Amino acid sequence: xxxxxxxxxxEALFLRNPESSELxxxxxxxxxxxxxxxxxxxxxFKKLAxxxxxxxxxxxxxxxxxxxxxxxLAAWYWAWLEFQIIFQTNxxxxxxxxxxxxxxLLAKSVEDDEQTSHINESLLHQIIISEGxxxxxxxxxxxxxxxxxFKPYKDLCSVIAxxxxxxxxxxxxxxxxASTIIEMAHFxxxxxxxxxxxxxxxxxKEESKIIAFLNDLxxxxxxxx
Amino acid sequence: xxxxxxxxxxEALFLRNPESSELxxxxxxxxxxxxxxxxxxxxxFKKLAxxxxxxxxxxxxxxxxxxxxxxxLAAWYWAWLEFQIIFQTNxxxxxxxxxxxxxxLLAKSVEDDEQTSHINESLLHQIIISEGxxxxxxxxxxxxxxxxxFKPYKDLCSVIAxxxxxxxxxxxxxxxxASTIIEMAHFxxxxxxxxxxxxxxxxxKEESKIIAFLNDLxxxxxxxx
DNA sequence: TTTATAATAATAGTAATACTATTATAAATA
DNA sequence: TATTTATAATAGTATTACTATTATTATAAA
Numbered sequence: 364x365x366x367x368x369x370x371x372x373x374e375a376l377f378l379r380n381p382e383s384s385e386l387x388x389x390x391x392x393x394x395x396x397x398x399x400x401x402x403x404x405x406x407x408f409k410k411l412a413x414x415x416x417x418x419x420x421x422x423x424x425x426x427x428x429x430x431x432x433x434x435x436l437a438a439w440y441w442a443w444l445e446f447q448i449i450f451q452t453n454x455x456x457x458x459x460x461x462x463x464x465x466x467x468l469l470a471k472s473v474e475d476d477e478q479t480s481h482i483n484e485s486l487l488h489q490i491i492i493s494e495g496x497x498x499x500x501x502x503x504x505x506x507x508x509x510x511x512x513f514k515p516y517k518d519l520c521s522v523i524a525x526x527x528x529x530x531x532x533x534x535x536x537x538x539x540x541a542s543t544i545i546e547m548a549h550f551x552x553x554x555x556x557x558x559x560x561x562x563x564x565x566x567x568k569e570e571s572k573i574i575a576f577l578n579d580l581x582x583x584x585x586x587x588x
Numbered sequence: 589x590x591x592x593x594x595x596x597x598x599e600a601l602f603l604r605n606p607e608s609s610e611l612x613x614x615x616x617x618x619x620x621x622x623x624x625x626x627x628x629x630x631x632x633f634k635k636l637a638x639x640x641x642x643x644x645x646x647x648x649x650x651x652x653x654x655x656x657x658x659x660x661l662a663a664w665y666w667a668w669l670e671f672q673i674i675f676q677t678n679x680x681x682x683x684x685x686x687x688x689x690x691x692x693l694l695a696k697s698v699e700d701d702e703q704t705s706h707i708n709e710s711l712l713h714q715i716i717i718s719e720g721x722x723x724x725x726x727x728x729x730x731x732x733x734x735x736x737x738f739k740p741y742k743d744l745c746s747v748i749a750x751x752x753x754x755x756x757x758x759x760x761x762x763x764x765x766a767s768t769i770i771e772m773a774h775f776x777x778x779x780x781x782x783x784x785x786x787x788x789x790x791x792x793k794e795e796s797k798i799i800a801f802l803n804d805l806x807x808x809x810x811x812x813x
Numbered sequence: 814t815t816t817a818t819a820a821t822a823a824t825a826g827t828a829a830t831a832c833t834a835t836t837a838t839a840a841a842t843a
Numbered sequence: 844t845a846t847t848t849a850t851a852a853t854a855g856t857a858t859t860a861c862t863a864t865t866a867t868t869a870t871a872a873a
Contacts, residue, residue, distance in 0.1 A: 386851095402727035407830065418852060423832070496721055502627035504782045517785050535788065536801045539776055542786040543805070546775055547768050554767060557729045560742050561767040563760065576761045580768070580809055587808040611822095632859065643823065648861070 370442045375510045376435045379425045387425055389415045392481040394432055399486045403433060403494045430501070434512050436482075437498040440491050441515035443484065444468065445522060458529035463578060465523060469548035470574045492549045520545060531585040540584065544577055551576065595667045600735045601660045604650045614640045615650055617706040619657055624711045628658060628719040655726070659737050661707075662723040665716050666740035668709065669693065670747060683754035688803060690748060694773035695799045717774045745770060756810040765809065769802055776801065 374380075381387030393414045398406045406429060408422045415422075426432045448468055452461040473488040499513060507513065523541035527534060534540070551562055551573045559565025564572040599605075606612030618639045623631045631654060633647045640647075651657045673693055677686040698713040724738060732738065748766035752759060759765070776787055776798045784790025789797040 384850095404726060408832090409830075419830095419832085420853085421851070424850080428831075493725055496725065499783060500718055500721065500778070501629060508783060513783060517783070520786050536804065537788065538785065539779075539787045539789070539798075539801050540805070542775070542779060543768070543772050546771065550767070550771055551764055553725070554764075558724065558733060558738060558742070560763065561745050562764045563762065564764070573764075576764050579761065579813075580765070580805065583809050583812040584805055587812065588804075633861090634859075644859095644861085645824085646822070649821080653860075 370439055370446070372435065372438060372442075373511055373514065376431060376438065376512060377426055378423075381425050381435075386415070386417060386421060388481045389417075390422055390425055390432075391436075392483070395436065395483055395486050395490065398433070398436075398494065399490050403429070403490075403497060430498075430503075433494060434498045434507065436487060437491060437495050438512060438515045439482065440484075440487050440495075441519050445515065445519045448519070448522065458526050459582070462523075462526050462530060462581065465526065466544060466548070466574055466577045466581065469545060470552065470577060471570055492553050495549065496546075516545075527581075527585065531588050534585055534588040540581065544581060547580075548573065548577060595664055595671070597660065597663060597667075598736055598739065601656060601663065601737060602651055603648075606650050606660075611640070611642060611646060612650055613706045614642075615647055615657075616661070617708070620661065620708055620711050620715065623658070623661075623715050623719065628654070628715075628722060655723075655728075658719065659723045659732065661712060662716060662720050663737060663740045664707065665709075665712050665720075666744050670740065670744045673744070673747065683751050684807070687748075687751050687755060687806065690751065691769060691773070691799055691802045691806065694770060695777065695802060696795055717778050720774065721771075741770075752806075752810065756813050759810055759813040765806065769806060772805075773798065773802060 369382075372380075372382075379387065381391050390411065394411055397411050397414055401410070408426075408429060409419045412419045412422055426435065448465055451468065452464050455461045455464060473484045499507070499516075501507070520538060520541045523544065524537040527537040527540055551564070552570070554561040555564045555568055555573065559568075562573075563576070594607075597605075597607075604612065606616050615636065619636055622636050622639055626635070633651075633654060634644050637644045637647055651660065673690055676693065677689050680686045680689060698709045724732070724741075726732070745763060745766045748769065749762040752762040752765055776789070777795070779786040780789045780793055780798065784793075787798075788801070
């Protein structure tokens with residue numbers, strides 16, 4: 364049995380639904396590969412078109428510009444991750460164990476699930492680590508937010524905040540702690556590989572240590588509230 | 589008495605020292621203003637040249653490209669902040685109090701010190717909040733790091749990590765906690781104003797609450813180690 | 814004082830980027 | 844078969860991110 368993760372995307376993110384045609388799917392697939400390879404700054408629709416074997420204008424029929432494509436991919440990732448979290452913590456009752464599992468899912472590099480979609484989740488995870496913040500660190504963040512482009516991120520944050528509150532109902536900053544966990548799961552990873560002296564894991568480069576750090580950070584906070 | 593903060597900058601960051609001429613100083617001054625106004629993506633050397641009343645090529649004589657200018661400004665900011673921290677915690681002996689003071693300095697919006705330099709520190713602080721990560725979230729981060737472009741950031745992180753270790757010698761993640769404090773002082777601020785549901789301060793929008801959150805996060809971690 | 818030389822500035826480009834408008838082709842329906 | 848309609852390909856343009864060349868000014872040696 365093949366499990367198709369069909370993630371319903373905000374229609375304002377695209378001009379034409381990329382899931383609706385082969386070309387659209389190729390834009391997502393090769394888009395992920397090319398952004399991962401060149402970085403978002405050097406990534407252009409022209410290069411992507413050459414990769415796919417179509418024209419620049421062909422891609423512009425699907426996405427208004429490359430920023431929208433990045434926001435689309437980020438939204439897809441957050442929605443996908445929330446699904447993973449819901450699915451993989453479904454049978455866990457103890458909120459503490461659930462939170463630990465979530466930290467694991469956030470901080471562990473993803474293995475691509477070739478079965479499920481044309482998007483390589485492993486590459487996308489790495490893109491989100493190094494490019495993800497650029498989706499919202501812009502002047503248009505207010506506009507984009509009004510159009511609910513960041514809803515998947517907020518939903519995920521909200522899910523985590525709820526579990527934090529289950530663990531410690533008196534803890535005063537569940538949302539901020541949730542966004543801190545999410546951001547730091549990625550930033551500590553980026554730092555570990557690129558600016559190692561900003562972390563305590565620069566030598567060994569083990570993701571498990573980031574997880575240990577986050578667990579320590581979160582659970583001492585929750586214990587003492 | 590006028591205190592001139594002369595920050596010695598890495599020479600590889602510029603082609604000509606912008607501190608060495610009026611045009612150079614104008615590039616920094618108006619650069620900060622324009623990046624703040626338009627955001628880094630829409631910022632161009634052409635617009636900056638028009639603002640100053642010089643030509644595009646005139647600016648290219650000082651900075652190779654706009655990325656280098658951003659890295660310069662970020663480096664300047666981190667060096668300036670480290671100076672502020674050293675200066676303002678100089679007479680404080682208790683490391684706990686020093687750390688509290690540092691969290692304050694990181695999370696509180698800066699008031700421009702018009703006396704000291706052509707750079708508006710208040711605007712620059714806001715730029716670092718929304719654009720600062722883009723200085724290192726690039727494909728060239730490795731190259732840039734080899735040229736020590738991020739030394740001021742790392743130095744600041746190191747100073748904070750040392751104080752953390754003074755507070756709790758047994759705490760296992762001083763560097764990662766330091767980079768977490770720095771990043772979260774900024775991200776929680778950005779979220780509070782732009783994606784408020786990612787924080788617990790969306791309603792009131794008070795910086796003091798970010799400080800309270802960070803203090804809680806840090807000192808419960810240190811107490812329990 | 815004149816002239817060489819070096820530093821700086823202004824002009825005028827170019828290749829690439831980020832799009833858009835128009836035309837052509839294929840598919841679906843009347 | 845004719846006619847919409849959808850999609851794709853072609854060919855543009857304005858802007859961006861630079862660079863090369865020429866002009867000007869300042870400094871120093873003859």
